[in-house]
Amino acid sequence: MKMSVIGGGSWGTALVKLVSANASEVCWWIHNSESVEHVKKFGHNPRYVQSLEINTNKVKPTSSLSEAIDASDIIIIATPAAFLQQVFEQAGIVSLSDKKIFCAIKGMVPEHHAIPAHYFEQYLKVPHKQMGIICGPCHAEEVALERLSYLTIASPNITLAEEMAAHLRCRYIKTIVSDDLYGAELAAVLKNIYALGAGIAGGLGYGDNYMAVYISNCLREMEVFVDAVHPIHRDVKTSAYLGDLLVTAYSKFSRNRTFGYMIGQGYSVKAAQLEMQMIAEGYYAVRSIMEMNRKYNVQIPITNGIYRILYEKMSPTVEMRIISDFLT
Amino acid sequence: MKMSVIGGGSWGTALVKLVSANASEVCWWIHNSESVEHVKKFGHNPRYVQSLEINTNKVKPTSSLSEAIDASDIIIIATPAAFLQQVFEQAGIVSLSDKKIFCAIKGMVPEHHAIPAHYFEQYLKVPHKQMGIICGPCHAEEVALERLSYLTIASPNITLAEEMAAHLRCRYIKTIVSDDLYGAELAAVLKNIYALGAGIAGGLGYGDNYMAVYISNCLREMEVFVDAVHPIHRDVKTSAYLGDLLVTAYSKFSRNRTFGYMIGQGYSVKAAQLEMQMIAEGYYAVRSIMEMNRKYNVQIPITNGIYRILYEKMSPTVEMRIISDFLT
Numbered sequence: 001m002k003m004s005v006i007g008g009g010s011w012g013t014a015l016v017k018l019v020s021a022n023a024s025e026v027c028w029w030i031h032n033s034e035s036v037e038h039v040k041k042f043g044h045n046p047r048y049v050q051s052l053e054i055n056t057n058k059v060k061p062t063s064s065l066s067e068a069i070d071a072s073d074i075i076i077i078a079t080p081a082a083f084l085q086q087v088f089e090q091a092g093i094v095s096l097s098d099k100k101i102f103c104a105i106k107g108m109v110p111e112h113h114a115i116p117a118h119y120f121e122q123y124l125k126v127p128h129k130q131m132g133i134i135c136g137p138c139h140a141e142e143v144a145l146e147r148l149s150y151l152t153i154a155s156p157n158i159t160l161a162e163e164m165a166a167h168l169r170c171r172y173i174k175t176i177v178s179d180d181l182y183g184a185e186l187a188a189v190l191k192n193i194y195a196l197g198a199g200i201a202g203g204l205g206y207g208d209n210y211m212a213v214y215i216s217n218c219l220r221e222m223e224v225f226v227d228a229v230h231p232i233h234r235d236v237k238t239s240a241y242l243g244d245l246l247v248t249a250y251s252k253f254s255r256n257r258t259f260g261y262m263i264g265q266g267y268s269v270k271a272a273q274l275e276m277q278m279i280a281e282g283y284y285a286v287r288s289i290m291e292m293n294r295k296y297n298v299q300i301p302i303t304n305g306i307y308r309i310l311y312e313k314m315s316p317t318v319e320m321r322i323i324s325d326f327l328t
Numbered sequence: 329m330k331m332s333v334i335g336g337g338s339w340g341t342a343l344v345k346l347v348s349a350n351a352s353e354v355c356w357w358i359h360n361s362e363s364v365e366h367v368k369k370f371g372h373n374p375r376y377v378q379s380l381e382i383n384t385n386k387v388k389p390t391s392s393l394s395e396a397i398d399a400s401d402i403i404i405i406a407t408p409a410a411f412l413q414q415v416f417e418q419a420g421i422v423s424l425s426d427k428k429i430f431c432a433i434k435g436m437v438p439e440h441h442a443i444p445a446h447y448f449e450q451y452l453k454v455p456h457k458q459m460g461i462i463c464g465p466c467h468a469e470e471v472a473l474e475r476l477s478y479l480t481i482a483s484p485n486i487t488l489a490e491e492m493a494a495h496l497r498c499r500y501i502k503t504i505v506s507d508d509l510y511g512a513e514l515a516a517v518l519k520n521i522y523a524l525g526a527g528i529a530g531g532l533g534y535g536d537n538y539m540a541v542y543i544s545n546c547l548r549e550m551e552v553f554v555d556a557v558h559p560i561h562r563d564v565k566t567s568a569y570l571g572d573l574l575v576t577a578y579s580k581f582s583r584n585r586t587f588g589y590m591i592g593q594g595y596s597v598k599a600a601q602l603e604m605q606m607i608a609e610g611y612y613a614v615r616s617i618m619e620m621n622r623k624y625n626v627q628i629p630i631t632n633g634i635y636r637i638l639y640e641k642m643s644p645t646v647e648m649r650i651i652s653d654f655l656t
Contacts, residue, residue: 136537137536137537137540137541138537139535139536139537142535142536142537145535147533147534147535147537147538148534148535148537148538148652149535149537149538149541150537150538150541150655150656174652174655176656205475206475206476207467207470207473207475207476207477208465208467208470208575208578208579209464209465209466209467209470209475209476209477209478209575210475210476210477210478211574211575212465212567212570212571212572212574212575212578213465213477213478213567213571215570215571215574216565216566216567216569216570216571216574217567219565219570220563220565220566223565235548236565237544237547237548237551237564237565238544238548238656239540239541239544239545239655239656241544242540242543242544242547243540243541243543243544244540246539246540246543246544246574247536247537247539247540250536250540250578251536324476324502327478327502327567328478328504328566328567
């Protein structure tokens with residue numbers, strides 16, 4: 001059984017570890033060719049989750065995307081959403097119609113204001129029944145430490161979801177299978193926005209009491225929005241929705257939360273980006289969600305407020321006060 | 329407008345601060361007579377939330393329960409559930425039928441395996457329509473710091489709930505009114521059990537990924553149990569249920585979580601109690617919930633596991649592994 005993993009970030013690295021336990025061969029695309037050489041030589045990713053050991057007997061790193069895609073029929077995508085289109089365009093890939101694609105991305109494709117599953121279906125011609133996603137709650141660092149974690153694998157094709165679940169399952173990974181491909185992926189995007197907002201609230205000095213109320217309202221806003229976009233039955237109190245929101249919004253290691261914290265403390269968006277030398281997914285996501293919501297026109301006051309802070313230079317103090325008036 | 333507050337712990341102290349802003353006089357019962365003298369002299373509680381200033385022009389502390397009860401028609405109860413019956417028995421109080429009672433207690437009355445609202449109705453003859461509860465999420469320490477917090481006031485008598493909400497509301501307190509007296513009170517009890525379990529998991533070395541899944545499962549177990557006991561329509565994704573669970577289970581300051589953490593680290597129940605010099609409400613609550621569940625017979629595997637650890641000397645490692653198999 002062969003598999004490919006696209007993306008050399010921390011989540012990609014953790015997924016390589018997981019699938020390489022059960023697969024006979026894993027082809028791993030990493031953008032940076034120095035990292036490719038490092039993995040080949042030393043058996044670990046030099047830039048992310050360094051402590052995680054890669055079994056180089058099975059894992060074949062490459063910096064050629066076409067090579068990684070040609071290598072197998074099941075492909076896990078774990079690049080940042082912001083670079084997704086660029087990566088596939090540069091490699092000249094126009095169709096993945098014969099592949100089974102699992103997204104492990106938690107952001108929107110900014111050029112199309114689309115969740116990754118939509119992007120693959122619409123622009124890279126992946127048939128709906130060949131699409132799946134892998135969602136948390138799962139910090140890559142805890143996979144490296146082999147701490148018990150639960151992954152949700154969603155696909156409209158339940159057999160395919162179960163196949164991937166069987167690949168990922170091990171002593172410290174339990175899996176849950178779902179048919180809510182679009183809803184779970186959208187929830188994974190929204191939770192980054194809410195975590196960013198949790199950071200802003202923290203930076204402004206709001207306490208634990210507020211945070212608990214804020215997050216319970218985020219869950220309800222998430223439910224209303226996801227139900228409007230993909231109206232199928234789902235329980236947002238389950239791991240892929242509430243669990244993922246909690247691990248992101250309460251974690252001090254979340255980039256989205258940290259980015260928001262700096263904004264709350266008075267940094268401008270530019271200064272926070274410079275300081276962090278990276279951009280949090282939630283920053284792009286909030287713009288795409290606002291764009292999507294032109295069509296659905298759902299009441300999402302939390303997302304609105306965060307958008308105004310990040311894109312319209314409105315005061316975090318004022319906007320968080322407006323948000324707080326909506327909370328119940 | 330006169331009011332009485334029963335209980336000199338941290339939550340009682342915070343409530344005295346809140347109601348004294350709007351009431352003309354607040355009679356405050358504190359068990360410890362030295363504390364009564366201290367409050368009179370220095371305007372703060374010497375044992376809990378010391379930083380909180382008490383307006384002694386309005387607040388009249390007393391160590392006589394009958395005096396406090398006679399002083400007003402609206403009484404807020406904030407004693408630990410474990411001592412509730414003892415306190416009222418010793419003072420010889422047999423009826424409160426002409427009073428409006430608001431419970432601000434998060435535990436079961438152990439002698440009757442009853443939530444406090446039931447106890448007041450059944451044993452102290454408070455008419456159902458005169459009962460209410462005040463619930464969080466709300467750490468008393470954050471009330472002292474005047475950090476924005478949300479309280480839910482529940483009563484079958486919505487006018488009464490609104491009356492109390494108006495008393496509590498201020499610049500940093502927002503209020504939500506609900507008719508789910510029994511359900512919200514039961515949820516406040518259950519969340520202590522789940523926070524205790526979160527502590528056990530933390531003490532055993534489970535990480536953030538697990539915690540997020542555990543808590544999302546706790547919310548669903550809470551929903552199933554509360555719906556079985558009091559089948560009315562409610563949304564457990566709101567502040568009084570999910571919010572209160574979050575603030576307790578994620579707080580490092582929660583006594584229940586700390587107690588659980590010690591158990592997870594290998595302390596015996598006795599040793600943990602000695603070390604903490606106090607008992608966490610969740611310890612009593614889990615026994616009462618198990619007792620209640622003989623009647624309802626609901627699947628509550630998380631509560632079951634915690635009960636076996638605390639009362640049947642079962643291994644936390646083994647029980648948490650059994651719980652983890654139930655999580656989805």
